Amino acid sequence: xxxVLHPHITSDPAVCGGSPRIAGSRFSVQTIVEYVLHxxxxxxxxxxxxxxxxxxxxxxxLAYYYDNRxxxxxxxxxxxxxxAQQGLSR
Numbered sequence: 001x002x003x004v005l006h007p008h009i010t011s012d013p014a015v016c017g018g019s020p021r022i023a024g025s026r027f028s029v030q031t032i033v034e035y036v037l038h039x040x041x042x043x044x045x046x047x048x049x050x051x052x053x054x055x056x057x058x059x060x061x062l063a064y065y066y067d068n069r070x071x072x073x074x075x076x077x078x079x080x081x082x083x084a085q086q087g088l089s090r
Contacts, residue, residue: 030076
């Protein structure tokens with residue numbers, strides 16, 4: 001299967017620990033997943049709250065997640081495990 005391009009998603013080891021994020025922002029794909037898929041915030045509500053994020057970028061982050069689900073889920077789990085070790089809750 002060919003690699004799918006996600007024009008709104010970038011990754012830089014110097015920003016957000018290298019996690020895939022919306023270009024020009026510090027919003028990681030996993031943050032978008034948390035808001036939309038875990039908390040039930042719609043992409044439109046997320047855009048209304050954070051207008052600097054375009055709907056196209058939010059939907060691209062979700063598409064990136066579904067194209068790379070195992071990788072992103074592993075990051076989410078690793079972060080949750082680290083929070084648990086530090087006594088933090090998500």
